[in-house]
Amino acid sequence: MYVTGLMMQMPLLLSSILEHAERHHGKQEIVSRRTEGDVHRISFADTAARARKLANALTKIGVKPGENVATIAWNGYRHVEIYYAVAGMGAVTHTLNPRYSPQQLIYIINHAKNKTVLFDVTFAPLVKAISAHCPTVERWILLSDENKMPAEPPVANLLNYEALLADASDTYVWPQFDENTACTLCYTSGTTGNPKGVLYSHRSTILHAMAANCPDALGLSRKDTILPVVPMFHVNAWGLPYAALISGSKLVMPGAQLDGASIYQLMEEEKVTIAAGVPTIWLGLLNYVTQNKLSFSTFKRTLVGGAAMPISLIRAYDELGVDVMHGWGMTEMSPLGTVSKLAGDEYKLSKDEQYQLVAKQGRALFGVDMKTVDEALNELPWSGEESGELLVRGHWIVNHYYGDEGEKSFSSDATGKRWFATGDVSKIYPNGMMQITDRSKDVIKSGGEWISSIDLENIAMSHPAVQEAAVIAMPHEKWTERPLLIVVKKPNAEISRDELLKFYEGRIIKMYIPDDVVFVTELPHGATGKIQKSQLREQFKNHVMP
Numbered sequence: 001m002y003v004t005g006l007m008m009q010m011p012l013l014l015s016s017i018l019e020h021a022e023r024h025h026g027k028q029e030i031v032s033r034r035t036e037g038d039v040h041r042i043s044f045a046d047t048a049a050r051a052r053k054l055a056n057a058l059t060k061i062g063v064k065p066g067e068n069v070a071t072i073a074w075n076g077y078r079h080v081e082i083y084y085a086v087a088g089m090g091a092v093t094h095t096l097n098p099r100y101s102p103q104q105l106i107y108i109i110n111h112a113k114n115k116t117v118l119f120d121v122t123f124a125p126l127v128k129a130i131s132a133h134c135p136t137v138e139r140w141i142l143l144s145d146e147n148k149m150p151a152e153p154p155v156a157n158l159l160n161y162e163a164l165l166a167d168a169s170d171t172y173v174w175p176q177f178d179e180n181t182a183c184t185l186c187y188t189s190g191t192t193g194n195p196k197g198v199l200y201s202h203r204s205t206i207l208h209a210m211a212a213n214c215p216d217a218l219g220l221s222r223k224d225t226i227l228p229v230v231p232m233f234h235v236n237a238w239g240l241p242y243a244a245l246i247s248g249s250k251l252v253m254p255g256a257q258l259d260g261a262s263i264y265q266l267m268e269e270e271k272v273t274i275a276a277g278v279p280t281i282w283l284g285l286l287n288y289v290t291q292n293k294l295s296f297s298t299f300k301r302t303l304v305g306g307a308a309m310p311i312s313l314i315r316a317y318d319e320l321g322v323d324v325m326h327g328w329g330m331t332e333m334s335p336l337g338t339v340s341k342l343a344g345d346e347y348k349l350s351k352d353e354q355y356q357l358v359a360k361q362g363r364a365l366f367g368v369d370m371k372t373v374d375e376a377l378n379e380l381p382w383s384g385e386e387s388g389e390l391l392v393r394g395h396w397i398v399n400h401y402y403g404d405e406g407e408k409s410f411s412s413d414a415t416g417k418r419w420f421a422t423g424d425v426s427k428i429y430p431n432g433m434m435q436i437t438d439r440s441k442d443v444i445k446s447g448g449e450w451i452s453s454i455d456l457e458n459i460a461m462s463h464p465a466v467q468e469a470a471v472i473a474m475p476h477e478k479w480t481e482r483p484l485l486i487v488v489k490k491p492n493a494e495i496s497r498d499e500l501l502k503f504y505e506g507r508i509i510k511m512y513i514p515d516d517v518v519f520v521t522e523l524p525h526g527a528t529g530k531i532q533k534s535q536l537r538e539q540f541k542n543h544v545m546p
């Protein structure tokens with residue numbers, strides 16, 4: 001007979017993070033670059049009080065538990081208050097990615113049946129363009145000071161966030177409910193078909209934030225100042241607004257200014273120790289720092305993910321004294337699955353060997369299990385040789401999409417365990433390191449072999465003249481597909497097609513070397529910073545390979 005443990009059962013609710021932050025790290029700060037133009041500071045204690053006011057204000061205007069409350073907003077203190085107040089009262093914070101097309105946003109708002117939308121002034125033109133197509137929305141709330149309301153409001157009956165708060169009491173007792181209650185909703189990029197919703201629970205979100213805080217992942221402490229450059233509209237800013245308040249780290253929010261110069265200035269002024277974002281952000285920052293011969297005085301660690309971090313960038317940041325933690329995950333995984341921190345003897349390897357390891361996507365966090373499978377869903381060995389689709393399961397992995405779409409992504413194994421198919425192709429090494437070689441739809445199938453576009457891109461980007469690179473598959477009569485390399489050169493750098501192809505020799509087996517190179521001034525990036533390979537395939541569909 002099993003015996004029940006005699007321990008307290010406290011539901012894992014997001015409101016408990018806010019209460020902890022207020023009681024135990026009350027003086028710690030959230031610093032935000034605002035759309036009003038200034039830098040704003042607020043303590044965790046005052047944030048908690050404003051979140052209680054917001055819960056009262058939202059209740060007063062009719063927001064009910066279980067309702068999806070949408071935001072279209074940058075990273076900032078108001079967005080943090082919304083995260084906690086909406087979820088704390090039992091409703092669902094639904095973050096909309098403003099980089100989606102207006103048609104996608106209209107689809108998502110209607111699909112989620114949003115009645116309330118809170119938005120930054122930057123997105124007033126977007127709201128103006130979509131509002132007529134969003135019949136479910138009853139309340140549009142502008143996130144601005146009361147005296148900064150636009151002369152021509154984008155919608156009729158526009159409400160002001162600060163006015164709502166000014167009228168509200170800061171006395172509010174967070175309700176206690178089942179920890180499996182939904183707290184946030186985020187739609188995936190939707191590169192194929194319509195975007196799909198992932199509905200996170202209080203429990204999954206807290207477990208994810210606690211795991212993300214382990215030393216071989218973010219390892220946040222009270223001494224840290226964290227800059228989430230990753231937007232709060234992309235998978236809850238990777239859980240950092242929760243992790244920071246749990247650990248008492250100062251939170252620095254960049255607002256709308258995500259260029260290298262603005263990020264650098266904020267890092268230096270606020271003494272940022274750790275940051276998180278997609279590789280393109282770190283490329284922009286690196287260009288600014290190297291062009292201006294600058295260095296970092298406090299910045300020591302960065303969590304990079306969302307797309308593969310090129311070895312060249314890992315090396316450049318290491319040389320600037322910044323340790324790159326390369327993470328892999330996805331919206332469906334809250335997002336963190338693996339982090340590529342080195343282990344034991346790996347620290348004794350040469351720098352180049354260490355960079356090779358960090359460029360892989362890393363080892364699973366406790367709470368996530370993973371395996372690679374063949375087409376019949378048989379598990380592949382952890383040999384580091386065979387690639388297959390990556391399947392995951394765990395406490396913060398999606399169990400169903402919102403609205404029960406996309407059921408074909410899920411399967412059960414012989415023991416009845418449920419797995420989610422990520423759509424990523426990867427290999428797992430004997431030491432537990434996982435390496436993404438491609439998205440399944442981006443892999444290059446040549447002569448019966450799968451060529452990794454990420455490997456080819458990494459080699460191109462290690463050439464000093466190359467700023468950014470993407471490899472796509474081109475149809476080929478004999479080999480089925482062959483790789484085409486598309487490159488953006490660094491400013492003022494020169495390199496020819498033949499020189500670049502020669503650079504591959506000795507770095508990869510001959511039959512993997514791309515057949516051709518095209519130079520472009522810019523690569524298309526999607527709503528979450530990833531290179532849009534579908535767009536490149538369309539753009540170069542008539543390209544004639546040699």
Ligand code: AMP
Nearest residue numbers: 305306307308327328329330331436528
């Ligand atoms: P999203 O749901 O928009 O966050 O996108 C998730 C997808 O981004 C994953 O399934 C991967 O294809 C890709 N991705 C995320 N992190 C990495 C990484 N470190 N390396 C390579 N691809 C990544």
